[in-house]
Amino acid sequence: MTLTRLALAAAIAASGLSAAQASTGTVNFSGSIVTASCSIASGEGGDASNIDMGQIGNAILEASGNTGETAPKPFTIKLEGCALGNGANTVSAKFTGVASSADPKSFALNGTASGAHLVLTEKDGTKIGLGEDSVAQRFGRGDMTLEFAAKLKGDGSTSDDTPALIPIVPGSFTVPVTFALTYN
Numbered sequence: 001m002t003l004t005r006l007a008l009a010a011a012i013a014a015s016g017l018s019a020a021q022a023s024t025g026t027v028n029f030s031g032s033i034v035t036a037s038c039s040i041a042s043g044e045g046g047d048a049s050n051i052d053m054g055q056i057g058n059a060i061l062e063a064s065g066n067t068g069e070t071a072p073k074p075f076t077i078k079l080e081g082c083a084l085g086n087g088a089n090t091v092s093a094k095f096t097g098v099a100s101s102a103d104p105k106s107f108a109l110n111g112t113a114s115g116a117h118l119v120l121t122e123k124d125g126t127k128i129g130l131g132e133d134s135v136a137q138r139f140g141r142g143d144m145t146l147e148f149a150a151k152l153k154g155d156g157s158t159s160d161d162t163p164a165l166i167p168i169v170p171g172s173f174t175v176p177v178t179f180a181l182t183y184n
Helices: 002-020 058-066
Strands: 073-082 090-096 116-122 142-154 178-183
Touching (some): 090 142
Antiparallel strands (some): 073 142, 090 178
């Protein structure tokens, strides 16, 4: 009988405890299922990376008639769970964004800085033009990393009858670049 009373008291206490913790909330999960041979990793180096180009002295960009360029800054796109399937065994990346007026195959700066543009390259320094595919890389099963680099380059001079140097204006900048992967 005492055991029954204890069990009843415990049940009443537990029901009161859950009523006191009845706050609710919602967690939303998102993603997509795609026909692809690899998944793009989430976060840094994956689908949402932030590459800090650092502080760049204007004298670097002003070299050679305002066509100077920074040292390449490496960046990666990480792929996960690659599987040979769908007939694909290579992957390439296509980068898109706003074209620079000085070089339509490079990316324009957003912000208070001006007089320069962003150039993307393969790991070996070969330029990847805006809207063009990178060199296709072979993949196998598992994870892989696509390696690229970015650099800033001065805009140079105007192309009219009396060319003038395009000034390098110090300030902050961002360059939003979107990528899409192609599997072959």
